Amino acid sequence: INILAIESSCDETSASIVANGKVLNNIVATQKVHEKYGGVIPELASRAHQQNIVPVVDQALKEAGMDKKDLNAVAFTRGPGLLGALLVGTSFAKAFALGMNIPLIEVNHMQAHILAHFIEGKTPSFPFLCLTVSGGHTQIVLVKSHLEMEVIGKTLDDAVGEAFDKTAKLLGLPYPGGPLVDKYAQQGNPNAYSFPMAEIKGYDYSFSGIKTAILYFLREQKKANENFIEENMNDICASIQHTFIAMLLQKLKKAANKHKIRHIAIAGGVSANSGLRASLQELAKKHSWEVYIPDFQYCTDNAGMIAMAAHFKYLAGDFTSQTVSPMPRMSF
């Protein structure tokens, strides 16, 4: 069974082919146009998806040594994401399915981030907890099976990826700043500065307060030394990152204890963060957790994870009708 999968929820246009559960490739075109605006501009994202979608699909087929006629189904990200961006992938997949007379499979992008763990390497056993940390979401998910998942904790305001990007902007770093904060943090002292952690009930998170605290902190420091940021970039980044990670892992630990689960995974763009990966490994040793950390290419947005999810949906006979439309706020 060969399935073509398309991802177009935000600012990467991606195509992948999965053959009998094995992801053969993962072609990603990252849109550069947004950099100079310091964030994703939805209208520009849609246009770039229009330009990129045929080339990425062609390349995926070519690399797999396949022809369109070899495909048994086509899958796409239905949501969550930007409406105009999702429309490009959705319309492409619908037209492709109709033209080739093959079934259509819709995929939830957040579920796919988690199912990236089944692409390669050791796979988690059920039930496991997944900390999904990305540009738009921060969730603790109880994963009961490939397609049965429950969000038990989430952010009440900003996502942690957004918090990384917004604080990076305050530091004068280009978009997306998350990877750069990570890079500087590796050379810095995580205890140089301290920031207040939000006290939120249960397994929920809040990242908007700390963002404001950082803004005021930088303002004060700059009054005394206008080069404060430039001179202390490494320590500032290390301290901010340290605080974000402590917040994330505190709730994850609490959820693991309460649910008595020791199989723990991370997913989403922020799971590429080297500090988070290292801290999770440490916790794993301390609590004898089995931890699952995805390969870098499957952390940020990619069609490989959509293909993996589509494989499980195909096996479950879960197909979508031609009347489907995107769902920007899709949940599960």
Ligand code: ATP
């Ligand atoms: P969602 O999946 O919620 O719809 P998204 O698709 O935009 O949002 P992803 O592509 O999964 O999000 O992740 C992008 C986010 O990951 C950005 O906020 C980016 O800064 C962050 N990110 C990527 N690498 C790192 C890193 N090494 N350290 C910190 N943050 C990172």
Ligand code: MG
């Ligand atoms: Mg992106």
Ligand code: FE
């Ligand atoms: Fe994503």
